[in-house]
Amino acid sequence: MNFQALHAKQQAFFHTNETKNISFRIEQLKKFKQLFDAHESELYSAIYEDFGKSEFETYISELSLLYHEINLFIKNIKRWSKRKRVSTGLANFPAKSYIIPEPLGVTLVIGAWNYPYQLSLLPAITALAAGNTVILKPSELPSRTAAVMAKIINSNFPENYFHVVEGDAETTTELLKHRFDKIFFTGSTPVGKIIYRAAAKHLTPVTLELGGKSPTFVLADCDIKMTAKRIVWAKFFNAGQTCVAPDYILVEKTIEQKLIEALIIEIKEAYKDSDDIDENYVRIINTRNFDRLAQLIDTDKVCFGGKVDREKRFISPTILQNISFDDEVMKDEIFGPILPILVYTNIDEAIAKVKALPKPLSCYIYSKDRKAIDKILKEVSFGGGAINDSVMHLSNSNLPFGGVGFSGMGSYHGKSGFDTFSHHKSILDKPFWFESSVKYAPYTKKKMALIKWLLR
Numbered sequence: 001m002n003f004q005a006l007h008a009k010q011q012a013f014f015h016t017n018e019t020k021n022i023s024f025r026i027e028q029l030k031k032f033k034q035l036f037d038a039h040e041s042e043l044y045s046a047i048y049e050d051f052g053k054s055e056f057e058t059y060i061s062e063l064s065l066l067y068h069e070i071n072l073f074i075k076n077i078k079r080w081s082k083r084k085r086v087s088t089g090l091a092n093f094p095a096k097s098y099i100i101p102e103p104l105g106v107t108l109v110i111g112a113w114n115y116p117y118q119l120s121l122l123p124a125i126t127a128l129a130a131g132n133t134v135i136l137k138p139s140e141l142p143s144r145t146a147a148v149m150a151k152i153i154n155s156n157f158p159e160n161y162f163h164v165v166e167g168d169a170e171t172t173t174e175l176l177k178h179r180f181d182k183i184f185f186t187g188s189t190p191v192g193k194i195i196y197r198a199a200a201k202h203l204t205p206v207t208l209e210l211g212g213k214s215p216t217f218v219l220a221d222c223d224i225k226m227t228a229k230r231i232v233w234a235k236f237f238n239a240g241q242t243c244v245a246p247d248y249i250l251v252e253k254t255i256e257q258k259l260i261e262a263l264i265i266e267i268k269e270a271y272k273d274s275d276d277i278d279e280n281y282v283r284i285i286n287t288r289n290f291d292r293l294a295q296l297i298d299t300d301k302v303c304f305g306g307k308v309d310r311e312k313r314f315i316s317p318t319i320l321q322n323i324s325f326d327d328e329v330m331k332d333e334i335f336g337p338i339l340p341i342l343v344y345t346n347i348d349e350a351i352a353k354v355k356a357l358p359k360p361l362s363c364y365i366y367s368k369d370r371k372a373i374d375k376i377l378k379e380v381s382f383g384g385g386a387i388n389d390s391v392m393h394l395s396n397s398n399l400p401f402g403g404v405g406f407s408g409m410g411s412y413h414g415k416s417g418f419d420t421f422s423h424h425k426s427i428l429d430k431p432f433w434f435e436s437s438v439k440y441a442p443y444t445k446k447k448m449a450l451i452k453w454l455l456r
Ligand code: NAD
Pocket: 110, 111, 112, 113, 114, 115, 119, 137, 138, 139, 140, 167, 168, 169, 170, 172, 173, 186, 187, 188, 189, 191, 192, 194, 208, 209, 210, 211, 212, 242, 243, 244, 333, 335, 361, 403, 408
């Protein structure tokens, strides 16, 4: 495909100003929603074929989020796109000041594979809602979901407005040679650095939604049963292939055994002790990731699960005990259904260990002790998180979603996404009927005194 031509077409269309029209944007969002609604069964089959994801998980973690955000945009873009008056100050009397949100132009959205619809389409529709054009490059790993998105979008939207390009790293490298007005990338930290470098050549602003090892603090005073229930859901949903999944648990030593017993009860309850893939449990995306994960299971440290089947790319929900920060499983983001349990006796030491690692995308704290919760919130830097829950913070579109440090930069969801894909143009607007002579030469002592008095 000729990316230069595609880019030029999108740029030309953007320059017609059509996308700045709010009713045009709302029409496109409505059309998008109707299309995806009409093709829902195709979307379910594609993702099931790619990695065994059920309709239930697909709806709650992908499609429902998309529909929710589209409705939010349809309801709010008129208001969010309005110029906003701000105060001016005496120095510029009698001017007024305002901020005009405007679209950036031609945007490139690069998706990750683990929630293939949500992670590609949510940023894409956000970019459209803010008035941009979009070239979307979904992950090539779930090939059927990439193909179904390309089919639906490319046969219903003109390529000069919204187009899906299928392909791998090589395709992305080609795309990145062009000067985009914004790049939105979701994926791993090492590839995030490649994207950042390529964007720098054109001074293109980037949002990087990356990963990391998200810690989960479990304090002695928590409700153990509820803690275990929420952690098990969050960790083994999508077979742990979730950027904000609890990567590991840091539990206070006095409740270690009780927590492990409760986790095992919850796993058995949710997955019926199944050693096979069923409707409720996702497969590992490919054999490369399967092999990487299987190697992380130190059989001497398995206290539950540990069943693997390479042919089916199946790894059962697995708990590892007696883990320290030196174990292999603690070196990188796990991104699979393996839950290491680390114990601590001193919360300050536990916090120091977490702070020695790169800043994570999320952090979870299970406790009723507000002082202890606030201490962790104050001391540990991370993208976002939850108290007495995991993962669910991302379902609230009033909470900007994004990382910090190695887990990313920038954010989206709801209004924060709209702002991410907008430039905020600042305007000072002055009439002709009055001008003070104070700032003009010749500079006198009297003027200096007046300026000091005015601007103090
Ligand atoms: P990845 O970095 O391997 O791939 C992401 C995208 O980059 C894909 O579209 C891929 O084709 C492209 N790509 C891969 N190598 C490239 C290269 N050398 N040059 C240019 N493009 C390249 O990530 P992944 O395996 O798809 O996803 C897993 C990672 O993403 C995990 O680290 C996870 O935590 C993170 N993630 C983050 C979020 C978030 O919202 N912060 C969400 C999901 C996943």
